[in-house]
Amino acid sequence: MNATIKDTKEFYSFISLLQCFEDNVRFDCGPEGIKIMCLANANTCIIKCMLTNNFFEDYVCEKPLLLGLNVKVLGTILKKAKKEDSLSLKGTEEILTLSLMDGSNMTSYDLKLIDIEIDALEIPEVDYNFSCMLTPSVLKIWQSMVLDITKGDFAFQAVQDENDTLIIESEGDMQKVKRLEKLNFNICKEPMKFSLAQKSMVIITGLHQFNKELCMCFQNNMPIEVSFDLNDECSIECWFAPQISDDDDVDMDA
Structure with a gap:
C-alpha cells in the first residue's frame, strides 16, 4: 500500500479522533480505500469510517492489507508535521513507513504493526425517532x-x-x-x-x-x-x- 495525504493537519485531527476510542486500531486497506471500525469504553462507543482512494492525493493498494497501528504513536509523529508538509505512507505486512517532506528535507518513521482481532459488527438500519x-x-x-x-x-x-x-x-x-x-x-x-x-x-x-x-x-x-x-x-x-x-x-x- 502506498498513499500520499492531501491535508496532513486534517489527517492528524482524524487520527486524534481515533485516539479517543482506542489506542490500537486496525486499518483495513484495499483497492477501494481504507476501512476503519473500532470500539471503546467497554464497547459502549463505536466509530466507523471509510477513507476512499479519492481521499488521498495518490493511493495504490493492489491486494488487501491489514495494518494494526498504535494511533497514539502515530498521532505523536503527525503532531510534529506542519500543514504544508507532504506526508506519504507505505505499508507492508510488517511495518508502516511514514515519510514527512519539509521542502527538500525528509524524515521517515517505521512503525511496527500489531495483531488486532476485531469481531464482525453489523450496524442495523433503524427507523429514527x-x-x-x-x-x-x-x-x-x-x-x-x-x-x-x-x-x-x-x-x-x-x-x-x-x-x-x-x-x-x-x-x-x-x-x-x-x-x-x-x-x-x-x-x-x-x-x-x-x-x-x-x-x-x-x-x-x-x-x-x-x-x-x-x-x-x-x-x-x-x-x-x-x-x-x-x-x-x-x-x-x-x-x-x-x-x-x-x-x-x-x-x-x-
Whole structure:
C-alpha cells in the first residue's frame, strides 16, 4: 500500500479522533480505500469510517492489507508535521513507513504493526425517532458552558412546541446546569429522553475541531448516532450507548 495525504493537519485531527476510542486500531486497506471500525469504553462507543482512494492525493493498494497501528504513536509523529508538509505512507505486512517532506528535507518513521482481532459488527438500519443538525459553535458552547463546568453526564430531551428545543441537563459534584438549545429538528417522532456519559460527551463536543456540521439521530432505546462528512471523500459515523437510568420518569422540566 502506498498513499500520499492531501491535508496532513486534517489527517492528524482524524487520527486524534481515533485516539479517543482506542489506542490500537486496525486499518483495513484495499483497492477501494481504507476501512476503519473500532470500539471503546467497554464497547459502549463505536466509530466507523471509510477513507476512499479519492481521499488521498495518490493511493495504490493492489491486494488487501491489514495494518494494526498504535494511533497514539502515530498521532505523536503527525503532531510534529506542519500543514504544508507532504506526508506519504507505505505499508507492508510488517511495518508502516511514514515519510514527512519539509521542502527538500525528509524524515521517515517505521512503525511496527500489531495483531488486532476485531469481531464482525453489523450496524442495523433503524427507523429514527429523532434527528437534528449540530453546528461546531453549538458543540463549543456545550463544551465550555456545560461540560467544562460539571464534568458530568448529559441528559437530553427533545421538545416541540412553538420552537424545536433540545433540553440539556448536566450535574456535577457541586453544581447543576440546564440549557435550552433552539434547533430545527429534522425528525421528531415521540423521542424518548436519553443520557450520555461524560466520556461520550468529551468525544462529541470535541468534534467541533473538524469545523463540520454534525447529524445527531437515534431510535428509541438504541445507541445515539453522530455522523459527519470529513470531506467529499470520507464520512465518519459514531455510535454511543445511552446511559441506563434508575429513574426514567424524572421530569427534566421540573
